[in-house]
Amino acid sequence: MINTFYNQQDQLFVGVDCIIFGLCEGSLKLLLIKRDFEPHKGEWSLMGGFVRQNESVDNAARRVLKNLTGLDGIYMNQVNTFGDVNRDPGDRVVSVAYCALLNMHEIDNCALQKYNATWVDYNEIPRLCMDHNLMIEHAINKIRHRMRTEPLAFRLLPQRFTLTQLQNLYETLLDTKIDKRNFRRRALENSCIVSTNYIDKENSRRGARLYEYHSERLELLSFKI
Amino acid sequence: MINTFYNQQDQLFVGVDCIIFGLCEGSLKLLLIKRDFEPHKGEWSLMGGFVRQNESVDNAARRVLKNLTGLDGIYMNQVNTFGDVNRDPGDRVVSVAYCALLNMHEIDNCALQKYNATWVDYNEIPRLCMDHNLMIEHAINKIRHRMRTEPLAFRLLPQRFTLTQLQNLYETLLDTKIDKRNFRRRALENSCIVSTNYIDKENSRRGARLYEYHSERLELLSFKI
DNA sequence: TCAAAAGTGTTCAGGGTACACCCATGG
DNA sequence: CCATGGGTGTACCCTGAACACTTTTGA
Numbered sequence: 001m002i003n004t005f006y007n008q009q010d011q012l013f014v015g016v017d018c019i020i021f022g023l024c025e026g027s028l029k030l031l032l033i034k035r036d037f038e039p040h041k042g043e044w045s046l047m048g049g050f051v052r053q054n055e056s057v058d059n060a061a062r063r064v065l066k067n068l069t070g071l072d073g074i075y076m077n078q079v080n081t082f083g084d085v086n087r088d089p090g091d092r093v094v095s096v097a098y099c100a101l102l103n104m105h106e107i108d109n110c111a112l113q114k115y116n117a118t119w120v121d122y123n124e125i126p127r128l129c130m131d132h133n134l135m136i137e138h139a140i141n142k143i144r145h146r147m148r149t150e151p152l153a154f155r156l157l158p159q160r161f162t163l164t165q166l167q168n169l170y171e172t173l174l175d176t177k178i179d180k181r182n183f184r185r186r187a188l189e190n191s192c193i194v195s196t197n198y199i200d201k202e203n204s205r206r207g208a209r210l211y212e213y214h215s216e217r218l219e220l221l222s223f224k225i
Numbered sequence: 226m227i228n229t230f231y232n233q234q235d236q237l238f239v240g241v242d243c244i245i246f247g248l249c250e251g252s253l254k255l256l257l258i259k260r261d262f263e264p265h266k267g268e269w270s271l272m273g274g275f276v277r278q279n280e281s282v283d284n285a286a287r288r289v290l291k292n293l294t295g296l297d298g299i300y301m302n303q304v305n306t307f308g309d310v311n312r313d314p315g316d317r318v319v320s321v322a323y324c325a326l327l328n329m330h331e332i333d334n335c336a337l338q339k340y341n342a343t344w345v346d347y348n349e350i351p352r353l354c355m356d357h358n359l360m361i362e363h364a365i366n367k368i369r370h371r372m373r374t375e376p377l378a379f380r381l382l383p384q385r386f387t388l389t390q391l392q393n394l395y396e397t398l399l400d401t402k403i404d405k406r407n408f409r410r411r412a413l414e415n416s417c418i419v420s421t422n423y424i425d426k427e428n429s430r431r432g433a434r435l436y437e438y439h440s441e442r443l444e445l446l447s448f449k450i
Numbered sequence: 451t452c453a454a455a456a457g458t459g460t461t462c463a464g465g466g467t468a469c470a471c472c473c474a475t476g477g
Numbered sequence: 478c479c480a481t482g483g484g485t486g487t488a489c490c491c492t493g494a495a496c497a498c499t500t501t502t503g504a
Contacts, residue, residue: 162483163483163484164482164483180483180484180485181484181485181486184484184485185485185486203482204481204482204483205480205481205482205483206481206482206483206484207482207483208482208483208484209483209484
């Protein structure tokens with residue numbers, strides 16, 4: 001009885017593609033794969049997969065991310081759906097792009113090798129197959145907007161971070177220079193960011209105070225840096 | 226040779242649903258249909274359709290809108306993709322929601338009747354079938370954001386409009402009261418909005434000056450009211 | 451003559467931006 | 478002792494918000 005309403009309609013392949021951002025020693029990276037399968041074998045690509053009959057599109061994205069990184073429960077956001085007829089030379093595939101932000105040090109490097117995945121610098125993104133460059137562009141625009149209204153940075157940073165690290169991240173993502181004093185003042189006014197008693201001695205002789213995000217205050221609706 | 230890469234993958238129905246906003250005598254409306262077909266026969270619904278093998282998802286949305294309204298080339302925006310497994314009791318359907326803004330007076334009322342479609346006040350949106358209320362919520366949030374950064378209002382208004390009409394539209398969409406003097410000052414500072422020599426005598430004894438959007442200036446990246 | 455909508459400037463506060471120097475430490 | 482990154486306050490400007498009365502005209 002079910003499965004009879006839409007019999008005359010076409011069915012299409014539905015894919016997900018993941019734009020995965022990570023931060024490594026202060027520089028922002030994107031996780032890309034060199035395809036060792038057709039179509040577009042040998043070209044750069046986002047990591048993707050197909051949505052199965054019995055999983056939601058969101059879950060398909062989570063599954064693809066987990067396969068690649070071993071990580072569960074990562075923050076992911078739908079970016080946009082790409083549905084041109086000939087976007088994929090393999091067949092007609094409608095693809096939903098998702099964006100993930102994660103802390104690079106948590107991730108499983110074996111899985112990365114298995115999929116032939118590597119971190120590529122955010123400022124040196126190569127030409128990718130199909131419409132994947134366009135997907136990345138959409139994702140970046142979306143992140144830029146969210147950075148201004150939500151606490152996102154903590155998803156990329158280690159648990160404890162210096163204000164300089166935080167500022168560098170904002171500068172990279174927003175592609176702008178920020179005045180140090182103004183940035184620090186605003187960061188400290190922001191109740192999500194709390195000071196710890198730890199000092200980072202790795203990046204300077206003097207040492208820099210480490211801060212954390214205050215998990216219970218992350219829910220705050222308005223966020224400003 | 227083509228069509229062999231993805232053979233083992235599932236194929237799904239892909240739908241589009243249209244959230245259609247229109248303005249009628251100063252009040253904002255949504256175009257909904259009372260379904261005279263299964264599933265959810267008799268319930269309120271967005272107008273939708275299925276994406277065909279040989280059309281892009283964007284074009285499917287345009288086709289659905291054109292069928293219903295007779296209008297071509299209407300401003301439409303992808304809102305979000307809804308992909309829960311059981312969102313549609315008829316079958317597994319992944320649906321891409323689109324938002325359209327149009328001027329109600331241009332549209333073909335015969336087609337509306339054919340589909341059992343009616344304009345429903347923006348402030349009295351009924352319970353709709355499936356996840357359609359959620360789609361509308363997403364669409365409204367997106368419009369609210371775009372209102373502040375793009376000239377959108379002119380897509381809903383007639384070609385010539387009074388500043389009071391414009392202000393009412395902003396107040397409805399943003400769900401806020403705006404100070405008249407501040408609003409008018411900002412509107413007139415905005416180079417997209419130009420004064421005409423026409424006077425509207427329908428809505429007041431005194432008459433109100435009619436304005437137009439300046440089409441060549443609509444491309445401006447930043448927009449503020 | 452009055453009801454109803456159109457139209458019109460000024461003041462004030464707060465947020466954002468610009469700007470330069472001292473501090474602590476390891477090598 | 479010096480090179481390196483960490484850390485700190487103030488002044489100004491501009492934008493956004495608040496606020497009330499006069500004008501026009503049809504009924």
